Amino acid sequence: MVNQRADVGWQSSKSDSSGVSNSGESSKESSRCSTPVQDADRTDRLRDKMKRRIESGDHWFSLEFFPPRTASGAVNLISRFDRMGSGGPLFIDVTWHPAGDPGSDKETSSMMIASTAVNYCGLESVLHLTCCNQTKEKITAHLNKAKRLGLKNIMALRGDPIGEDWVEEDGGFNYATDLVKHIRCECDDYFDICVAGYPTGHPEAESYDEDLRHLKEKVDAGAHFIVTQLFFRAETFLKFVKDCRAIGITCPILPGIFPIQGYHSLRQLVKLSKLEVPEEIMQVIEPIKDNDAAIRSYGIQQAVEMCKVLLASGEVPGLHFYTLNREVATIEVLRQLGLWAEDPRRPLPWAVSAHPKRKVEDVRPIFWASRPKSYIYRTQDWDDFPNGRWGNSSSPAFGELTDYYLFYLKSKSPKEALLQMWGEELMNEESVYEVFTNYITGQTNPSGHKVMCLPWNDDPLAPETNLLKDELEKVNCRGVLTINSQPNINGKPSSDPIVGWGPAGGYVFQKAYLEFFTSSENVTALLQVLKKYEPRVNYHIVNVQGKNITNAHEMQPNAVTWGIFPGREIIQPTVVDPVSFMYWKDEAFALWIEQWAKLYEDESPSRMIIQYIHDNYFLINLVDNDFPLDSCLWQVIEDMFTLLDSPPETQEEGTF
């Protein structure tokens, strides 16, 4: 039920047209590989990705977001990043609003949102930065912080001056050009720099030509590409590109696309950006201004048509979308243009982080499959990934996860919704079994609500786990409370829509895996049953106190997902690692309390039931090493139930 791989930043198969998939790049630089490592900065900079896509004629898109106003807005935006990331944007960008404390550590700051997109959603991200009324020291501090957080791209803007009339400051930042120069001066060539272009001229510029000259200055100062202000006619943009080229601007120029999504938002945006909406558009929307659906539909149609002209012109390598933090219209436009990656190819079975230092990461323990952001958070202080997963080569050092309410780990559901799903009042342990079972089956519970998430899984069942639905239902309703599983796979093509990952032409494999909580009574029977499955099945059985029963004689990782690809070394991205299981166990047990028990009053029966499970149940993982055969793990559980159902004299004394 875990392996919520719908989650998080898959890269489109188009994301690198050089024929080198991300997975390949990752593998190339891992400790598993012999080839001399190329200078990382040279191959994975945004400018280089653009260059490769332009050379291969492979169009891309990018998405602009603004920071949310509230913490719950931040949670929603992050899960939107995950969803929209799956369509394969080349990058996203996050705007900067000086009044909103954009460089702070608040969960709603531009800095934090962009950092989360990079680190936890695996998205190439551009952080906006404005320089108007800012000291050099302050800007330098922002740049250093961005660098530290793994951000690699800056959109350098002047920003709007505070107050009505703007006066040039001596030695201050008066133009975006000054900021571009400052970035290059302070950070050398570290950042890829984007600047803004105005297809109809900047509203404050003396003239269109004067504005073009300013743009040329920004590029000459060291900008790598241009994103334009929105516009409504393809020819506006195409003339602008022609004029830019004429004065010697050679970098990529990306059109800013704004799908009209409502009458009022259009008017407001136009007012802010001092643009005029063309007559032919006003004529269409004025009559339908109160029909939101009609306007959205028109907006999509208008954007699609304009984009088609732009792409057909040969002047446009990629489209930049002003999303207004909404999904529907932009995704629909991209779908109609054929740019949305309907079947994103995953470079690895889990979401790769975009932080530069995690590029070499190519192995993770399976335990965090549904909580990748927690895993990234707890390993964020690792200096390198010599084996793809350890902070240093001899032992793992996991960060504490004491704050279960880090905004990017928060449940998308509010407390009321959780109570409706998991029960306002629990009667006994069986009530808990029912919650698990309803999560698996997707059926509504007695109070009429579907269980859409569990403390260990914030999303519905993954497609892969769905393959195991019947078996999972059977065991959960008897108190084998599954929180992670994968079927065995004996060589499916890497292009398989459900279980595939990695470069084309490869084969992927899995060992069957099952992880669950269950009572100590069940564990006694299970241990007796497991003797029959030696050495086929490896197991680790722990309780919250850390009592650990295992048949893994050495503390070696067991590879449970691997792939074989043309012209490459073997990639083994998922392991059952005994050492990190002990860290995961703390987190998995704590989720009972932090996410579930605490929904109820102190001393309430419901809370005490969860507390009892937390204190007395065991967490078990099982691996069936015989991946070419049908998984025996269901039979193991079946045998356990049979033994429990049999007369007591046939049962051995429990020995643990």
Place this chain on the structure above:
Amino acid sequence: MVNQRADVGWQSSKSDSSGVSNSGESSKESSRCSTPVQDADRTDRLRDKMKRRIESGDHWFSLEFFPPRTASGAVNLISRFDRMGSGGPLFIDVTWHPAGDPGSDKETSSMMIASTAVNYCGLESVLHLTCCNQTKEKITAHLNKAKRLGLKNIMALRGDPIGEDWVEEDGGFNYATDLVKHIRCECDDYFDICVAGYPTGHPEAESYDEDLRHLKEKVDAGAHFIVTQLFFRAETFLKFVKDCRAIGITCPILPGIFPIQGYHSLRQLVKLSKLEVPEEIMQVIEPIKDNDAAIRSYGIQQAVEMCKVLLASGEVPGLHFYTLNREVATIEVLRQLGLWAEDPRRPLPWAVSAHPKRKVEDVRPIFWASRPKSYIYRTQDWDDFPNGRWGNSSSPAFGELTDYYLFYLKSKSPKEALLQMWGEELMNEESVYEVFTNYITGQTNPSGHKVMCLPWNDDPLAPETNLLKDELEKVNCRGVLTINSQPNINGKPSSDPIVGWGPAGGYVFQKAYLEFFTSSENVTALLQVLKKYEPRVNYHIVNVQGKNITNAHEMQPNAVTWGIFPGREIIQPTVVDPVSFMYWKDEAFALWIEQWAKLYEDESPSRMIIQYIHDNYFLINLVDNDFPLDSCLWQVIEDMFTLLDSPPETQEEGTF
């Protein structure tokens, strides 16, 4: 035809009864593994291996050899090491004869023979060392040299004094005890130390009891185990063990077994060691003293019976054989005792070296599959194996192989035999094709000789390659001169007698591989054909000048052999590595000249034919990445021939 895996030091599946196979140990300490590395010295010392075998009640055997007198004797002894190594001895030992310059770099020295056994044959080896009439400086120099060469065990002996009567020297080495102390003093705990025991007392000792006390002193000084002088009755040894235990000797005591192999050798040995042959044995062999076969047969029967009694006593953890550098009798005794590993389990598909610094090595390029000793020689200066194969992590540095006559690389066949196999006189290139074809088929050539080896393969076809015999024959007779190949394998059990390797319960896989020389005309056609097989087939095509044609866009290794095992990470011991292929290419081309052309007179037609091939042919390797399907590599060659046979107008212009 390569993958001559019959070659070289396989470890018996019994070699480590702790349940940890060698392959596991190797993997555990590789850069691919996350587990904290255990102190290497603690787990793979000979004393620890003995301890684990004793604990599990798993009997072992060991083999004693003496250094050969001639260089060709050394070549023969090394190939005997390879053959006898496959039976799974726990260790071998090499005797030390002060008169024979035993510590020198001569190919017949004890030091070189023991070093070759360790480094090139992968055998745990014990070097004898005698101290009589030696300075401390000289002994220390020997110890340091042994350490440098990767030797880890010393048999500490007094040795026979020079001259008839022996006088104690003040401050010199008078007893083996002095040598044991010196080793412990100079080298701390680095070496495992063996000392000699005399079941009937040392011939020079004052008494049996006096001799036992001396033995106790040797052990107390730091020896780890005892090997005894030969004896003829089990009760002699068992009494000796009892007496040793009675005075507090607790270390393992290994009986020295001498299968009687001939009347005269028995008499000589008995005279040297001042032993008496029991009456009951003399009565049997005196009447048959001129019948060598009958004596050998009796010797085997006598040894087997005595060994059975010894093993049944429970006092004997392992048997030590005085082989006299012969194979037949010892192997037969071991077979009858069930100690000879009939089906040795290979920890990896290639022979692991026993040098301590190579323990972490778990990947090799496939190219040296038939010349593992050359690969070990050329990489002997690598300080570590961070990726299992590079001297440093960024680039490989292969040693030059200018001396093609290093004794452990020499052909077992003398020049005359090679000429008989490869042709006293070559008529044309087709004569060469015939030699290759006869090697494959095992048929005799026109002069009535079987081709048992080629410059690239000093052994007959490996069992695995035999699987490809028909196809190989077809292509070789048309000038596709194969020197290395492996079939594809899609998950055979690791216990498979032909292609299996690694721990029990696993599955092994291979991508089909073919490596051959062929003419530039063929290469032109091949390149045209290969376009149809993109991206399924990876190829590298080079000539002696280094012109290199490949479709591997990145210089990444392609894993062509890998294994999946219970509770472990993936192991991928063989790769096609583009960088090392360029080093192999130099060696592979040079073998035409060094091993073949130089058999003929300068300027002779035969020599010029080989020289022409060397100068003009290409070396090609092909990998079929689609390992679950039938290999397409034969079809590729077939297509090439079809194209060559077709009318010229259907052929494209050669473009290279």
